[in-house]
Amino acid sequence: MAEFVTLEVTEGVGTIRLDRPKMNAISVQVQAELRAAAAEASERDDVKAVVIYGGERVFAAGNDVKEMAALSYADMVTVSGSVQSAVSAVAAIPKPVVAAITGYALGGGCELALAADIRIAADNATLGQPEVLLGIIPGAGGTQRLSRLVGPSKAKDIIFTGRFVKADEALAIGLVDKLVPAESVYDEAVAWARQFSDAASLAVRAAKESIDRGLEVDLASGLEIERLQFAALFATDDQTNGMQSFVENGPGKAQFEGR
Incomplete structure:
Protein backbone atom coordinates (compact mmCIF):
# COMPACT_ATOMS: atom_id res chain seq x y z
CA MET A 1 0.00 0.00 0.00
CA GLN A 195 -16.84 17.76 -17.41
CA PHE A 196 -15.24 14.75 -19.10
CA SER A 197 -17.27 12.14 -17.17
CA ASP A 198 -19.67 11.73 -20.10
CA ALA A 199 -17.29 12.70 -22.89
CA ALA A 200 -16.23 10.44 -25.74
CA SER A 201 -13.11 9.21 -23.97
CA LEU A 202 -11.49 7.75 -27.08
CA ALA A 203 -11.79 11.08 -28.91
CA VAL A 204 -10.33 12.99 -25.95
CA ARG A 205 -7.49 10.46 -25.72
CA ALA A 206 -6.77 10.84 -29.45
CA ALA A 207 -6.81 14.63 -29.19
CA LYS A 208 -4.35 14.59 -26.28
CA GLU A 209 -2.01 12.19 -28.05
CA SER A 210 -2.13 14.23 -31.26
CA ILE A 211 -1.25 17.45 -29.44
CA ASP A 212 1.46 15.98 -27.24
CA ARG A 213 3.15 13.95 -29.96
CA GLY A 214 2.80 16.83 -32.42
CA LEU A 215 4.81 19.09 -30.13
CA GLU A 216 7.77 16.73 -30.51
CA VAL A 217 7.93 16.76 -34.32
CA ASP A 218 7.78 19.12 -37.30
CA LEU A 219 4.45 20.40 -38.61
CA ALA A 220 4.16 17.92 -41.48
CA SER A 221 4.76 14.98 -39.14
CA GLY A 222 2.30 16.44 -36.64
CA LEU A 223 -0.38 16.73 -39.32
CA GLU A 224 0.19 13.09 -40.22
CA ILE A 225 -0.23 12.07 -36.57
CA GLU A 226 -3.49 14.03 -36.49
CA ARG A 227 -4.73 12.46 -39.76
CA LEU A 228 -4.13 8.93 -38.54
CA GLN A 229 -5.77 9.57 -35.18
CA PHE A 230 -8.74 11.20 -36.91
CA ALA A 231 -9.19 8.25 -39.26
CA ALA A 232 -8.79 5.68 -36.46
CA LEU A 233 -11.77 7.11 -34.59
CA PHE A 234 -14.02 6.06 -37.46
CA ALA A 235 -13.52 2.47 -36.27
CA THR A 236 -15.08 3.25 -32.87
CA ASP A 237 -18.60 3.07 -31.48
CA ASP A 238 -18.15 6.58 -30.07
CA GLN A 239 -17.88 8.01 -33.59
CA THR A 240 -20.76 5.92 -34.94
CA ASN A 241 -23.10 6.81 -32.08
CA GLY A 242 -22.03 10.44 -31.89
CA MET A 243 -22.52 11.18 -35.57
CA GLN A 244 -25.73 9.18 -35.77
CA SER A 245 -27.16 11.14 -32.86
CA PHE A 246 -26.17 14.40 -34.54
CA VAL A 247 -27.79 13.38 -37.84
CA GLU A 248 -31.01 12.29 -36.12
CA ASN A 249 -31.31 14.93 -33.40
CA GLY A 250 -29.05 17.83 -34.32
CA PRO A 251 -26.60 19.44 -31.88
CA GLY A 252 -27.19 18.41 -28.30
CA LYS A 253 -27.29 20.55 -25.19
CA ALA A 254 -23.68 19.78 -24.35
CA GLN A 255 -22.53 21.06 -27.73
CA PHE A 256 -24.39 24.33 -27.23
CA GLU A 257 -22.71 24.69 -23.84
CA GLY A 258 -19.29 24.31 -25.40
CA ARG A 259 -18.72 20.62 -24.61
Missing part, protein backbone atom coordinates in the same frame (compact mmCIF):
# COMPACT_ATOMS: atom_id res chain seq x y z
CA ALA A 2 1.31 3.45 -0.94
CA GLU A 3 2.45 5.63 1.94
CA PHE A 4 2.61 9.10 0.40
CA VAL A 5 0.69 9.04 -2.91
CA THR A 6 -2.87 7.77 -3.28
CA LEU A 7 -5.45 7.57 -6.05
CA GLU A 8 -8.99 8.40 -4.97
CA VAL A 9 -11.83 8.01 -7.51
CA THR A 10 -15.17 9.82 -7.24
CA GLU A 11 -17.72 10.21 -10.05
CA GLY A 12 -15.22 9.63 -12.83
CA VAL A 13 -12.49 11.88 -11.41
CA GLY A 14 -9.32 10.31 -10.07
CA THR A 15 -7.38 12.44 -7.61
CA ILE A 16 -3.69 11.64 -7.30
CA ARG A 17 -2.99 13.07 -3.87
CA LEU A 18 0.48 13.74 -2.46
CA ASP A 19 0.69 13.63 1.33
CA ARG A 20 4.27 13.57 2.57
CA PRO A 21 4.82 15.91 5.52
CA LYS A 22 5.81 18.63 5.64
CA MET A 23 6.23 19.96 2.10
CA ASN A 24 5.52 16.95 -0.15
CA ALA A 25 9.20 16.57 -1.00
CA ILE A 26 9.47 14.18 -3.93
CA SER A 27 11.71 11.37 -2.69
CA VAL A 28 12.60 8.18 -4.55
CA GLN A 29 9.71 6.49 -2.77
CA VAL A 30 7.30 9.23 -3.79
CA GLN A 31 8.53 8.89 -7.37
CA ALA A 32 7.75 5.16 -7.34
CA GLU A 33 4.31 5.79 -5.86
CA LEU A 34 3.60 8.50 -8.46
CA ARG A 35 4.43 6.05 -11.24
CA ALA A 36 2.10 3.46 -9.71
CA ALA A 37 -0.76 5.94 -9.25
CA ALA A 38 -0.37 7.25 -12.80
CA ALA A 39 -0.42 3.70 -14.17
CA GLU A 40 -3.56 2.87 -12.21
CA ALA A 41 -5.31 6.05 -13.32
CA SER A 42 -4.39 5.27 -16.92
CA GLU A 43 -5.78 1.74 -16.76
CA ARG A 44 -9.00 2.24 -14.80
CA ASP A 45 -12.11 2.61 -16.94
CA ASP A 46 -13.91 4.50 -14.17
CA VAL A 47 -11.31 7.28 -14.28
CA LYS A 48 -12.21 9.75 -17.02
CA ALA A 49 -9.93 12.60 -15.89
CA VAL A 50 -7.29 13.17 -13.23
CA VAL A 51 -6.52 15.85 -10.64
CA ILE A 52 -2.99 16.15 -9.18
CA TYR A 53 -3.24 17.66 -5.70
CA GLY A 54 -0.84 18.20 -2.82
CA GLY A 55 -3.32 19.34 -0.19
CA GLU A 56 -4.55 22.69 1.08
CA ARG A 57 -1.16 24.15 2.07
CA VAL A 58 1.38 23.06 -0.53
CA PHE A 59 1.51 21.36 -3.93
CA ALA A 60 5.09 20.09 -3.76
CA ALA A 61 8.14 22.08 -2.72
CA GLY A 62 10.59 20.07 -4.79
CA ASN A 63 12.65 16.93 -4.85
CA ASP A 64 14.07 15.62 -1.58
CA VAL A 65 17.31 17.62 -1.32
CA LYS A 66 18.54 15.76 1.77
CA GLU A 67 18.19 12.49 -0.12
CA MET A 68 19.90 13.84 -3.22
CA ALA A 69 22.76 15.51 -1.35
CA ALA A 70 24.16 12.16 -0.34
CA LEU A 71 24.27 10.80 -3.89
CA SER A 72 27.35 10.59 -6.08
CA TYR A 73 27.54 11.19 -9.82
CA ALA A 74 27.33 7.43 -10.39
CA ASP A 75 24.25 7.23 -8.18
CA MET A 76 22.54 10.13 -9.94
CA VAL A 77 23.06 8.64 -13.39
CA THR A 78 20.57 5.99 -12.28
CA VAL A 79 18.36 8.04 -9.96
CA SER A 80 17.84 10.86 -12.47
CA GLY A 81 16.01 8.37 -14.66
CA SER A 82 13.66 7.65 -11.78
CA VAL A 83 12.94 11.35 -11.31
CA GLN A 84 12.13 11.90 -14.98
CA SER A 85 10.09 8.73 -15.34
CA ALA A 86 7.81 9.63 -12.42
CA VAL A 87 6.87 12.99 -13.92
CA SER A 88 6.68 11.54 -17.43
CA ALA A 89 4.29 8.86 -16.16
CA VAL A 90 1.90 11.61 -15.13
CA ALA A 91 2.33 13.41 -18.46
CA ALA A 92 1.60 10.13 -20.27
CA ILE A 93 -1.77 9.53 -18.61
CA PRO A 94 -4.03 9.28 -21.70
CA LYS A 95 -6.81 11.31 -20.08
CA PRO A 96 -7.23 14.99 -19.21
CA VAL A 97 -5.01 15.90 -16.24
CA VAL A 98 -5.30 19.09 -14.17
CA ALA A 99 -2.87 20.23 -11.50
CA ALA A 100 -4.52 21.89 -8.47
CA ILE A 101 -1.71 24.11 -7.17
CA THR A 102 -1.70 25.48 -3.65
CA GLY A 103 1.22 27.07 -1.83
CA TYR A 104 4.60 26.20 -3.31
CA ALA A 105 5.22 24.31 -6.56
CA LEU A 106 8.99 24.48 -6.80
CA GLY A 107 11.66 22.39 -8.51
CA GLY A 108 10.31 18.90 -8.93
CA GLY A 109 6.92 20.17 -7.77
CA CYS A 110 6.80 22.70 -10.59
CA GLU A 111 7.90 19.98 -13.01
CA LEU A 112 5.05 17.77 -11.79
CA ALA A 113 2.60 20.62 -12.42
CA LEU A 114 4.07 21.10 -15.91
CA ALA A 115 3.22 17.47 -16.67
CA ALA A 116 -0.50 18.25 -16.40
CA ASP A 117 -2.64 19.43 -19.31
CA ILE A 118 -4.11 22.35 -17.34
CA ARG A 119 -2.94 24.16 -14.20
CA ILE A 120 -5.35 25.83 -11.77
CA ALA A 121 -3.54 27.71 -9.02
CA ALA A 122 -4.32 29.55 -5.82
CA ASP A 123 -4.02 33.31 -6.14
CA ASN A 124 -1.24 33.18 -3.53
CA ALA A 125 0.65 30.23 -5.07
CA THR A 126 4.38 30.40 -5.84
CA LEU A 127 6.06 28.45 -8.64
CA GLY A 128 9.63 28.19 -9.84
CA GLN A 129 12.68 26.17 -10.84
CA PRO A 130 15.32 27.21 -8.27
CA GLU A 131 17.69 24.31 -8.96
CA VAL A 132 20.58 26.54 -10.08
CA LEU A 133 20.74 27.90 -6.54
CA LEU A 134 21.73 24.37 -5.51
CA GLY A 135 24.31 24.04 -8.25
CA ILE A 136 22.15 21.83 -10.49
CA ILE A 137 19.47 22.20 -13.17
CA PRO A 138 15.90 20.94 -13.40
CA GLY A 139 16.09 17.18 -13.95
CA ALA A 140 12.48 16.05 -14.34
CA GLY A 141 11.54 17.88 -17.52
CA GLY A 142 11.73 21.51 -16.41
CA THR A 143 14.12 22.70 -19.12
CA GLN A 144 11.95 21.05 -21.77
CA ARG A 145 8.33 21.42 -20.66
CA LEU A 146 8.70 24.94 -19.26
CA SER A 147 10.27 26.27 -22.47
CA ARG A 148 7.51 24.66 -24.54
CA LEU A 149 4.86 26.21 -22.32
CA VAL A 150 6.09 29.79 -21.80
CA GLY A 151 8.70 30.11 -24.55
CA PRO A 152 12.47 29.72 -24.37
CA SER A 153 13.33 33.29 -23.30
CA LYS A 154 10.97 33.34 -20.34
CA ALA A 155 11.98 29.80 -19.37
CA LYS A 156 15.65 30.80 -19.42
CA ASP A 157 14.90 33.81 -17.22
CA ILE A 158 13.11 31.62 -14.67
CA ILE A 159 15.63 28.76 -14.74
CA PHE A 160 18.86 30.81 -14.98
CA THR A 161 17.91 33.06 -12.04
CA GLY A 162 16.13 30.43 -9.96
CA ARG A 163 13.67 33.13 -8.93
CA PHE A 164 10.18 32.47 -7.59
CA VAL A 165 7.22 33.23 -9.83
CA LYS A 166 4.17 34.63 -8.07
CA ALA A 167 0.69 33.61 -9.12
CA ASP A 168 -0.19 36.75 -11.08
CA GLU A 169 2.96 36.53 -13.20
CA ALA A 170 2.45 32.79 -13.68
CA LEU A 171 -0.98 33.51 -15.13
CA ALA A 172 0.30 36.34 -17.33
CA ILE A 173 3.01 34.20 -18.95
CA GLY A 174 0.85 31.10 -19.33
CA LEU A 175 2.57 29.03 -16.66
CA VAL A 176 -0.85 28.53 -15.07
CA ASP A 177 -4.24 28.75 -16.75
CA LYS A 178 -6.51 30.04 -13.98
CA LEU A 179 -6.22 31.67 -10.56
CA VAL A 180 -8.82 31.15 -7.84
CA PRO A 181 -8.93 31.74 -4.08
CA ALA A 182 -6.81 29.19 -2.23
CA GLU A 183 -9.81 27.51 -0.62
CA SER A 184 -11.39 26.90 -4.05
CA VAL A 185 -8.44 25.35 -5.91
CA TYR A 186 -9.33 21.69 -5.48
CA ASP A 187 -13.05 22.21 -6.17
CA GLU A 188 -12.26 24.18 -9.34
CA ALA A 189 -9.89 21.46 -10.53
CA VAL A 190 -12.47 18.73 -9.88
CA ALA A 191 -15.15 20.74 -11.69
CA TRP A 192 -12.87 21.05 -14.73
CA ALA A 193 -12.10 17.32 -14.64
CA ARG A 194 -15.71 16.28 -14.10
